Amino acid sequence: MTKPTMMQTVQTIVADLKDEKGALLPILHAVQNALGYVPPETVPTIAKELNLSRAEVHGVISFYHYFRDTAPGKHTIYVCRAESCLSLGGKNLENHVKTKLGIDFHETTADGQFSLEPIYCLGNCACSPAIQIGNDVYGKVSTADFDELLKEKLA
């Protein structure tokens, strides 16, 4: 069986979910889960099926921090910037992560391994500072811990 094309994937998702009430967010989540992002070329299809304008769909994608319209790196690293993490050296960790990866927030490393995103609270405030890589949360992260995690991910 051949792998479905990007458009086929999106069409299947839209067909499955479009009759849900308030279907747009569930559809965008499903697309991003499947493809890693919501490709701009899929917006007209989503809009047409939901009887929305392209502007409305684009507006929703751009409103929410979580949705992205470019392909992410292999691993997405979220660094918490909120107060609890700031109280225990979060700013220092943030600077270290940026230097170590050589990128700023919303960027992806040239080798395509890591994307870096800010996040405002992981709900891990009893174990600050915290980061998330993929779906895994890490607490009480020192700069050395981060370097170790990076090595694990590259291994």
Next chain:
Amino acid sequence: MSITVYVPCDSSAASLGANRVANAITQEAQKRGVEINVVRNGSRGLYWLEPMVEIVTEKGRIAYGAVKTSDVSSLFDADFLNGGSHALSLGLTEEIPYFKKQQRLTFARVGITDPVSLDDYIAHDGYRGLKNALAISQADIVKHVSDSGLRGRGGAAFPTGIKWNTVLNTQADQKYIICNADEGDSGTFSDRMIMEGDPFVLIEGMTIAGLAVSATQGYIYLRIEYPHAYEILNTAIANAYAAGYLGDDIQGSGREFHLEVRQGAGAYVCGEETSLMESLEGKRGLVRFKPPLPAISGLFGKPTVVNNVISLASVPIILDKGGDFYRDFGMGRSRGTLPLQLAGNLKHTGLVELAFGVTLRELLYDFGGGSATGKPIRAVQVGGPLGSYLPESQFDTPLDYEAFAELWAVVGHGGIVAFDDTVDMAEMAKYSMEFCVTESCGKCTPCRIGATRGYEVMDEIVNKHDLDKNIPLLRSLCDTMLNGSLCAMGGMTPYPVLSALNHFPEDFGVKA
């Protein structure tokens, strides 16, 4: 008979290695030919001791923590499976003072049961509230909630009974229950702990709410930052459907309630109830004008109850033991208990559920053990990123909605973030403005433009530029945001900013 070993599946415990510890214990037991039954429970909320492993013994559950994978072999050597002594021994879990001193009503089961086991839930007094609710009239259900004095635990502290009563008395062909699980405040994690540690209590609370107001559909609007809670909730919901606790005919009563989890997408403002409803409808999370109130015209234009996770999770015990039982806890107009979350720079971070009235100082020192860094605690932010900073001179304030309001502060969702004396409060004020820039929905000008200008002014102040002009400008701008914003996003950003300026003027380069 195999020995039961509890290792939390809570995502904070996992962030400290609980999953690896659980695997290591299973493997070590296999290697040694010992039969054990590993149960993944929620967290007891003593996070500085996580991963905390508990063993079931005749005397009760005995705890060990914080356990690392490298400790597992020595724990077996010390016969921890029979409560043997080890450097990590904590004794009986329920005798640990941090735990023993609490008054756990909403969190009665969290950390004790297997979160997705319906049998476990029922064996620990679960679904008794629903049973009572099915036997009384809708007005009586609402009366219990009104009598309990429960006020919205999301932060706004609006009386839950009044909200329910409005929806009950509004005629419509369809009504909704929404659980606001967009817990975005820094320093808060009680919603997450309930959803990961005792999801059925939330499901039961929502079902009771549905019965009370004739709503047949519920949505849990869950933030995307909680992927683990998403999985646990969905498993628990499936189990509740399978056992007839959700669906077209709840426990043979002929009453109907359906429940679905919807994920947000990283917008803090969607914790505001009207923005949340826009998001559920598939739109940008722009705040709506009020009126109409959501209780009259909410989701898809229908009467809607929007309650926080903790509010809804407190309903089952109220219906089980009666509104009066719950109201007997607390002080003044703040009734019942509040799950407080000790976070940031504290030695003993975690979840402390207590009746209203406990002071900040007791929480920070008796429970929290002082700062993690060993330095003096200089400032505490209560109630999330839109809450005021309190200086040491206000630490004797009791946790009470009105007492905090008098200080121009908020209890909010009960998050407490401590900072030691290395904090620069002008930087924190600048951060608050930056956060508002990032998270403003953009609908109203005071918030959208005000935050951007506020960030620029704070940048000038941090660099000590023209303070005689910039400090009054900041105050004037905050006044506009406070009084002119459509919702709490812009309307409360001045709380952290001005409280920082008023209590810590030296950090802004001005005299007290």
